[in-house]
Amino acid sequence: MGIGNWELGIGNWELVLKEKEKLTEQSMAEDKLQYKLIFQDLLEGVVAGDKKGITQLFDSGLLQPASMHQLPPDIPHFTGRQVELEQVKACLQQVTPKEEATLNSSQQVTLGSSFPVPFFMKLCIVTGIAGVGKSTLAIHAAHQLQSDFPDAQLYINLGGTESQSQEPLAILARFLRALGIEDNLIPETLKERTQLYRSLLSDKRALVLLDNARDEAQISPLLPDSPTCGVIITTRKQFTNFEAATVVDLEVMTEADALALLQNLVGVERSEAELEASKNLINLCHKLPLAIRITGGTLRNQPNWKLAAYTHQLADEQQRLAQLYLRDVVVRANLALNYQELETAAARLFRLLGLLSGLNFALPIAAALLDVEPAVAKESVQHLVERQLLEPVGVCLPNHKYGVGVKHLGDNSSVKPKVYSPNALPSDPGKTSPSQERYCFHDLVRSFARGQLAQEELAEERQAARLRVARWYLENSQKLTKALNHQTRQQLAHALVASKEPSLEAIEQNLLAGALHWFEMERSNLLTSLEWAYQAQAWDIVVPFAKNLVNFFDNRAYWADWERTQLWSLEATRELGNTQEEAYTLINLGKVYFRQGDWGHTIERYKQSLSIFQGLEDSYPEGMTWSNLANIYSQQGDWLKARNSYEQSLDSFRKLGDSNKEGQTLVNMGILHVQQGNKQKAVALWQEALSKLNPEFSDAQLVAEWLESMKDVGTRGLGDKEDKGDKEDKGDKEDKEDKGDKEDKGDKKDKGDKEDKGDKGDNVESTSVKRLHKSDTIETQYSPGDIILGSVMFVSRSF
Numbered sequence: 001m002g003i004g005n006w007e008l009g010i011g012n013w014e015l016v017l018k019e020k021e022k023l024t025e026q027s028m029a030e031d032k033l034q035y036k037l038i039f040q041d042l043l044e045g046v047v048a049g050d051k052k053g054i055t056q057l058f059d060s061g062l063l064q065p066a067s068m069h070q071l072p073p074d075i076p077h078f079t080g081r082q083v084e085l086e087q088v089k090a091c092l093q094q095v096t097p098k099e100e101a102t103l104n105s106s107q108q109v110t111l112g113s114s115f116p117v118p119f120f121m122k123l124c125i126v127t128g129i130a131g132v133g134k135s136t137l138a139i140h141a142a143h144q145l146q147s148d149f150p151d152a153q154l155y156i157n158l159g160g161t162e163s164q165s166q167e168p169l170a171i172l173a174r175f176l177r178a179l180g181i182e183d184n185l186i187p188e189t190l191k192e193r194t195q196l197y198r199s200l201l202s203d204k205r206a207l208v209l210l211d212n213a214r215d216e217a218q219i220s221p222l223l224p225d226s227p228t229c230g231v232i233i234t235t236r237k238q239f240t241n242f243e244a245a246t247v248v249d250l251e252v253m254t255e256a257d258a259l260a261l262l263q264n265l266v267g268v269e270r271s272e273a274e275l276e277a278s279k280n281l282i283n284l285c286h287k288l289p290l291a292i293r294i295t296g297g298t299l300r301n302q303p304n305w306k307l308a309a310y311t312h313q314l315a316d317e318q319q320r321l322a323q324l325y326l327r328d329v330v331v332r333a334n335l336a337l338n339y340q341e342l343e344t345a346a347a348r349l350f351r352l353l354g355l356l357s358g359l360n361f362a363l364p365i366a367a368a369l370l371d372v373e374p375a376v377a378k379e380s381v382q383h384l385v386e387r388q389l390l391e392p393v394g395v396c397l398p399n400h401k402y403g404v405g406v407k408h409l410g411d412n413s414s415v416k417p418k419v420y421s422p423n424a425l426p427s428d429p430g431k432t433s434p435s436q437e438r439y440c441f442h443d444l445v446r447s448f449a450r451g452q453l454a455q456e457e458l459a460e461e462r463q464a465a466r467l468r469v470a471r472w473y474l475e476n477s478q479k480l481t482k483a484l485n486h487q488t489r490q491q492l493a494h495a496l497v498a499s500k501e502p503s504l505e506a507i508e509q510n511l512l513a514g515a516l517h518w519f520e521m522e523r524s525n526l527l528t529s530l531e532w533a534y535q536a537q538a539w540d541i542v543v544p545f546a547k548n549l550v551n552f553f554d555n556r557a558y559w560a561d562w563e564r565t566q567l568w569s570l571e572a573t574r575e576l577g578n579t580q581e582e583a584y585t586l587i588n589l590g591k592v593y594f595r596q597g598d599w600g601h602t603i604e605r606y607k608q609s610l611s612i613f614q615g616l617e618d619s620y621p622e623g624m625t626w627s628n629l630a631n632i633y634s635q636q637g638d639w640l641k642a643r644n645s646y647e648q649s650l651d652s653f654r655k656l657g658d659s660n661k662e663g664q665t666l667v668n669m670g671i672l673h674v675q676q677g678n679k680q681k682a683v684a685l686w687q688e689a690l691s692k693l694n695p696e697f698s699d700a701q702l703v704a705e706w707l708e709s710m711k712d713v714g715t716r717g718l719g720d721k722e723d724k725g726d727k728e729d730k731g732d733k734e735d736k737e738d739k740g741d742k743e744d745k746g747d748k749k750d751k752g753d754k755e756d757k758g759d760k761g762d763n764v765e766s767t768s769v770k771r772l773h774k775s776d777t778i779e780t781q782y783s784p785g786d787i788i789l790g791s792v793m794f795v796s797r798s799f
Contacts, residue, residue: 067178068151068152068153068154068178068179069152069153070153070154070155070156070178071139071142071143071146071153071155071209072139072155072391072392072393073392073393074139074140074143075136075139075140077264078136078140079257079260079261079264080253080254080256080257080258080260080261081133081137081250081253081257084126084137084248084250085137085140085141085144087124087246087248088124088126088137088138088141088232088246088248089141089144089145090246091122091123091124091230091246092122092124092141092145092148092149092207092230092232093145093148094122121223121224121225121226121227121229121230121231122227122229122230122231123223123230123231123233123242123244123245123246124230124231124232124233124245124246124247124248125232125233125234125235125239125242125245125246125247125248126138126232126233126234126235126248126250127234127235127236127237127238127239127247127248127249127250128236128249128250128251129236129288130161130236130290130328130331130443130444131288131289131290131291131328131330131331131442131444132250132251132252132288132289132290133250133253133288133289133290134234134235134236134250135211135212135234136289137248137250138209138211138232138234139209139211141232142155142207142209142232145207145230146207148205148207148230149205149206149207149229149230150205151204151205151206152178152179152201152204152206152207153206153207153208153209154175154178154206154207154208154209155208155209155211156171156174156175156209156210156211156222157211157212157359157360157440158171158210158211158212158213158214158218158219159212159214159359160212160213160214160215160218160235160236160237161212161214161236161443162359162443165214165218166218167218168190168194168217168218168219168220168221168222169190169193171222172190172193172194172197172221172222173186173193173556174520175197175222176193176196176197176200177520179197179200179201181196181200183516183555183556190221193221194221194222197221197222197224198224198225198226201224201226201229202224202225202226203226203228204226204228204229205228205229206224206226206228206229206230207229207230207231207232208222208223208224208229208230208231208232209231209232210222210231210232210233210234211234212234212235212443213233213234213235213237214235214237215237215239216239216241216242219233252286252287252288253282253287253288253289253292254287255279255282255287258282258285258287258289258292259271259278259279259282261289261292261293261296262278262281262282262292262295262296263278264296265292265293265295265296265297265299265300265388266296266299266300266307267300270303270307271307274306274307274308276308277306277307277308277310277311278307280308280311281295281307281310281311281314284311284314284315284318284330284333285330285334286330288330288331290331290442290444291330291331291334293388294331294334294335294338294387294388294389294445295310295314295334295337295338296388297338297386297387297388297389298310298334298337298338298341298387300386301341301386301387302341310337313337314333314334314337317333317336317337318330318333321333321336328444331444331448332444332448335389335444335445335448336448338387338388338389339389339448339452341387342383342384342387343380343383345370345372345376345379345380346380346383346384346387348370348457349366349369349370349377349380349381349384350384350389350449350452351449351452351453351456351457352369352370352453352457352462352465353366353369353390353441353446353449354446354449354450354451354452354453355369355453355462355465355466355469356469356525356528357524357525357528358522358524358525358528359440359524360393360438360439360440361438361439361440361525362437362438363377363378363381363437363439364377364472365469365472365525366378366380366381368468368469368471368472369465369468369469371465371468381439384439385439389441389445390439390440390441390445391439391440391441391442392437392438392439393438393439393440463536466529466532466533466536467532467533467536467538467541469525469529469532470529470530470532470533470538470541470545471541473522473525473526473529473530473545474533474541474544474545474548476518477519477526477545477548477549478544478548480515480518480519480548481515481548481549481550481551481552483511483512483514483515484512484515484516484519484551484552484555485551489508489511489512490508492507492511493507493508493511496511516552516555516556519549519552519556520552520556526549527561527565529545530542530545530546530549530565530568531568533545534568534571534572537575539572539573539575539576540576542568542569542572543569543572543573543576543578543581543585545565546565546566546568546569546572546585547569547584547585547588549561549562549565550562550566550588550591553565553592554591554592554595557595559592559595559596562588562592563589563592566585566588566589566592567589569581569585569588570582570585570586570589573585579612579615579616580612580613580616580618580621582612583608583609583612583613583616583621583625584609584621586605586606586608586609586612587605587606587609587621587625587628589601589605590602590603590604590605590606590609590628593605594632599632599635599636602632603629603632606625606628606629606632607629609621609625610622610625610626610629613625619652619655619656620652620656620658622652623648623649623650623651623652623653623656623658623661623665624649624661626645626646626648626649626652627645627646627649627664627665627668629641629645630642630643630645630646630649630668630672631668633645634668634671634672634675639672639675639676642672643669643672646665646668646669646672649665650662650665650666650669653665659692660692660693660694662692663688663689663690663691663692663693663694663699664689664693664699666685666686666688666689666692667685667686667689667693667699667703669685670682670683670684670685670686670689673685679710682710683707683710686703686706686707687707689703690703690704690707
């Protein structure tokens with residue numbers, strides 16, 4: 001269960017652990033066993049051939065967990081801004097004794113919401129117009145301050161000037177994961193996430209860099225409230241609600257600094273040889289660092305050009321653009337001249353990158369856009385970087401042999417993220433592979449790229465590039481989604497393990513952490529590329545692509561994304577006339593409704609899929625669907641329908657000779673009898689199930705533990721009349737009368753679903769279990785949240 005319903009207050013993490021322990025004790029047996037079972041599904045046995053592909057993903061560094069040290073690379077040859085740099089550093093290095101930092105009414109303001117804005121932390125806001133160098137200054141300052149904030153440096157580009165700026169609810173989830181919080185412990189609401197985030201950073205020496213902020217409401221929940229923390233915000237806006245903050249308002253560069261920046265790019269000798277032309281150039285750039293960098297990037301790659309001649313070209317271009325009444329004429333003119341000098345492949349990549357919606361991208365995407373090998377794309381990307389048209393962004397520490405090195409919080413931290421095989425780090429941790437490298441545009445450069453895209457790329461070429469990207473994401477999401485399913489992740493781990501170091505458990509953890517981080521990092525581009533395929537009616541892409549995202553959406557509770565993409569898939573399956581895939585998609589839709597507690601739509605979708613499977617005479621998915629329905633009926637307390645549906649499922653698997661699925665269904669039937677108070681019948685079913693379950697997976701071990709906890713029940717007379725069918729029917733009848741118990745229904749939805757979210761893979765769990773009567777003599781007691789019923793989300797068997 002999550003902590004979404006806990007009253008945390010400002011508190012600290014010890015309180016979180018204490019509350020969780022208390023709730024856990026209430027919902028577990030005296031022997032502390034937790035009764036839950038995650039069942040195998042249709043992915044079983046299909047990943048053996050994927051060892052090479054997954055191994056390549058790890059070796060390439062494509063999989064990375066979130067890091068607490070997130071700063072983008074430092075700015076090479078940082079020039080000027082010494083006064084402003086010292087202002088930022090002085091603000092964040094000021095001594096603020098904790099005992100003097102007492103929150104009172106004079107130290108906080110409320111921004112028209114329920115979130116007070118604390119000023120416990122040291123807060124510096126860097127403002128200025130577009131292209132003036134706010135982010136450059138902030139990133140450089142943050143790197144110089146790392147020793148002052150060694151525990152963590154959190155960074156996020158808020159996208160405040162983009163059409164899709166990031167929201168604090170999602171950002172806090174990202175920060176909490178980086179700080180070591182498991183998904184199933186991340187609260188649901190913005191207020192509770194903010195409280196937990198601030199609690200985790202309390203007494204930690206952490207720096208938070210909020211780049212490109214939109215407004216106060218976006219950043220207020222992201223502010224720590226500890227005097228040991230520092231925050232740097234960059235924005236084009238003038239914030240008025242942070243009176244205690246230090247504001248550094250960046251103006252254009254001084255002539256001396258602007259000239260030094262140009263000389264760093266084109267060379268001192270060349271600049272001094274044409275000093276007057278150099279001064280004219282920086283004046284034409286209005287002394288804006290972005291414009292100077294773009295100009296310098298052009299001239300550096302044309303060493304034989306005269307600066308005076310280029311100055312005339314730039315002046316003419318600015319005059320031409322001014323007549324068109326365009327915004328940002330100064331930067332656009334520099335971009336236009338730079339773009340004209342690009343090599344053909346680099347110019348085309350520059351245009352095509354304008355298609356992407358994500359704030360950054362990895363090198364393989366550039367290769368997909370150009371339809372070339374990554375090594376070829378790397379040359380074009382590097383050319384754009386040298387021209388100052390692309391900027392490298394930060395990467396996490398590299399992986400090595402499936403062990404991921406992640407730094408700890410401070411030594412005194414009460415919460416530390418998992419560290420996977422720390423001894424497996426390469427000798428040069430600063431070295432990254434090409435697949436790890438990510439790049440981004442300045443938003444003005446992105447806008448220019450999109451303008452060139454519209455002018456120069458035919459609609460057919462744009463469409464083809466979009467579909468290449470969609471196919472690339474389809475292929476990689478298909479591999480990585482298997483790391484999010486607990487059963488296939490086990491199989492992948494077995495396939496990948498080559499020695500005792502790292503351990504099998506470490507490989508599984510790395511698979512899960514790395515895959516989740518990849519999906520989260522690529523989420524915007526994944527959704528955009530799937531939508532491209534849908535708009536292009538590329539149904540053969542839409543159906544498997546949407547399916548590949550289900551595990552991720554389920555894990556991170558992105559219900560709207562899940563439903564939207566599955567509705568696209570449903571339309572695609574019907575357009576293709578593929579009734580079997582239509583039924584699978586209906587199951588996936590049913591599951592997202594189940595997650596939200598919408599029983600009516602869940603049952604409707606499952607029944608629709610069941611009708612299709614029966615018409616196709618496909619017994620295997622028919623049996624699985626009966627099991628899904630049984631779990632929902634059990635969730636509702638409709639014991640009779642649940643038992644009948646389990647029996648239908650059991651009959652299907654017995655006809656197919658699938659003993660493992662038969663065993664899973666027997667376990668579910670046993671849980672149903674536990675819910676009705678018939679422990680003897682449950683023991684008998686679990687004993688039979690144990691003889692059929694695949695012993696290589698954890699399911700059988702869990703059932704064995706359950707049976708051990710009920711060994712006294714097993715020694716009683718299972719043949720007594722009282723415990724046979726008569727008692728079973730009586731229990732059905734009695735419990736069916738109680739199925740409207742509102743309290744149990746509420747517990748079902750709020751506790752069980754959330755509790756196993758972190759590692760449930762492709763399973764639908766139901767968790768409602770009524771407490772036994774006091775007259776029960778069984779030591780092991782069950783309560784809401786103890787038992788997780790398993791049923792299966794359908795995925796294609798053809799991978």
